[in-house]
Structure formats: structure tokens, C-alpha cells
Amino acid sequence: MRSLITLELLRALRNRKFLFFSVIYPSLLFLIIAGSADGAVVVDGSGLSVPTYMMVSMASFGALTAVLMGNSERIAKERESGWVRQLRLTPLPGRGYVLAKTASAAVVGLPSIVIVFVVAAAVKGVRLEAWQWLALTGAIWAGSLVFAALGVAIGYLAAGDAVRPVTMIVYFGLSLLGGLWMPTTTFPEWLRRIAAWLPTHAYAALGQAIEQSHAPHMKDLAILAVSFALFAGGAAWLYRKDTLKA
Numbered sequence: 001m002r003s004l005i006t007l008e009l010l011r012a013l014r015n016r017k018f019l020f021f022s023v024i025y026p027s028l029l030f031l032i033i034a035g036s037a038d039g040a041v042v043v044d045g046s047g048l049s050v051p052t053y054m055m056v057s058m059a060s061f062g063a064l065t066a067v068l069m070g071n072s073e074r075i076a077k078e079r080e081s082g083w084v085r086q087l088r089l090t091p092l093p094g095r096g097y098v099l100a101k102t103a104s105a106a107v108v109g110l111p112s113i114v115i116v117f118v119v120a121a122a123v124k125g126v127r128l129e130a131w132q133w134l135a136l137t138g139a140i141w142a143g144s145l146v147f148a149a150l151g152v153a154i155g156y157l158a159a160g161d162a163v164r165p166v167t168m169i170v171y172f173g174l175s176l177l178g179g180l181w182m183p184t185t186t187f188p189e190w191l192r193r194i195a196a197w198l199p200t201h202a203y204a205a206l207g208q209a210i211e212q213s214h215a216p217h218m219k220d221l222a223i224l225a226v227s228f229a230l231f232a233g234g235a236a237w238l239y240r241k242d243t244l245k246a
Contacts, residue, residue: 021065021069022062022065022066022069022070022108022109022112023062023066023108023111023112023115024115025062025065026058026059026061026062026065026112026115026116027058027062027112027115027116027119029058029061029181030054030055030058030116030119030120031119031123031124033054033058033181033182034050034051034054034120034124043183043185044183044185045185046183046185046208046212047212048208048211048212049126051120051124051125051126052120052126052128052211053183053208053211055116055117055120055124055126056136056140056204056207056208056211057179057180057181057204058116058180059112059113059116059117059136059140059207060140060143060144060180060200060203060204060207061175061180061181062109062112062113062115062116063109063110063112063113063140063141063143063144063147064144064147064171064174064175064180064200064203065109065112065171066105066106066108066109066112066144067102067105067106067109067144067145067147067148067151068147068148068150068151068154068167068170068171069151069167069171070104070105070108070151071101071102071105071148071151071152071154071155072151072152072154072155072158072163072166072167073155073163073164073167074101074155075101075151075152075155075156076154076155076156076158076159076163077163079155079156101148101151101152102145102148102149102152105144105148105151106141106144106145106148109141109144110137110141113137113140113141114137117133117136117137128211132210132211132213135210136207136210136211139206139207139210139216140203140206140207143203143206143224145228146199146203146224146227146228146231147174147199147203147231149228149231149232149235150170150227150231150235151167152231152232152235152239153231153234153235153238154166154167154170156235156238156239156241157234157238174198174199174200175200177191177194177195177198177200177201178195178198178199178200178201178203178204179195179200179201179204180200180204184196184201197223198223199223199224199227201220201223202219202220202221202223202224202227203224205217205220206220206221206224
């Protein structure tokens, strides 16, 4: 399994287009969205400045990009090419394959988080306590596993040609409606109620709670836990179903 994880990491690091969108793109988007806003501009209802608020959103977006986009398309292509079928002939268990995919995606997601933090601190002057930086990194990185499981599920759900549009719809839908691109306080009331139950909203809320020096809300933790159980369970079921077809 270690050899497969190493192989997956090398493949991901050699994909320059994927690295740009998962590592560099979120930082560029952060600078565009934060714009000329400084510490004096506060997001309604959060008590956080626009740069501080959007830093967590874009770090979460970057991690989401790495684990969701990377896993879904790669798995669908490997199923189509017969690579997954070849791996089933080895002693590698199914959970080892899923773990290797999740681990490689998580490793690529970490630089995205760190680079957004560095850009926010250096360019926009975001300042936090040392424990907050560490807690933010750990929370966002760990939370990305929820969407890594979703990526695996989509990879087994959609065929080669359909996986990209399906992934893009889920990717942009969760990002936009979950408030990763703009605060949900700008949404209409009916849309705000929907957003409050999305895993991306709960994901960003973990980081915002840390920035506010608050404990995460139990509702957000519950949404992420339930989402992970559903996505991971769905991925496992789809994997077994795909195995029976082989």
C-alpha cells in the first residue's frame, strides 16, 4: 500500500495543471475577492475582517479542489483504462486503494492551505495567534477528508466522459452555496437556510470559529460527521458494486 501511495503522490505532483488549480488558484482567488479590503472592513455577523474571513474560505476551497477534483476524475479514468481491475489481482485490499487515493489527495491539499495562509499574512496583513494558525491548518486539513470520500464516491458513480461535468456541478455548487466564495450573509433568507446545512458551510465554519477563539458549533461538527459517513459509505458500496461487475 505504501508503494501505491508513493505512486499516487508522484502522479499528482507531476500534473502541473492540477497543481495550479489546487495549490495556486485559491490564493489568486483570495487576492481577487479580498481586493482592497483591509482590517477595518468586517463581514456582517462574524466580527471578522474580510481578509481574515475569506482566508479560511479560500483555504477550505483549495483543499476541496485538491481532494474532490483529483480523486473523482482519476478514479473514473483508472476504472475505464482497467487499472483498478489490475490492482484487484494484487494482494492490495479495496480499503487500501481508497486509503491511497485519500492520502495522496490530502497531501496535495496541504500546500494549498499553507499558501493561502502565507499570502493572507504577507499581503493582507492577517494576524492570528500561533495556536490559531496550527488549529486552522489541522481543522481544514482534517475536514477535507469528508470531500475526499465524496470524490471517491463520484469516481465510482460516474463513467469516464460524465465524471468531469458531474464533479464540476458538485464542486461549484458546494463552493458557491456553502459560502466559500462569498459570505452567506449576502444570500437571501431562503438560500441562507439551505446553505446552513451544507457540508462546505460547516467546513468553513470550523475555521471561522477558531479565528473567533470559539469552540466549533456542535451542529457543524454533526453535519461534517454525517456527511463523511454518507460519502464514505456510498463510496464503499459503489466500490463493492463495481467489483461485482468486473
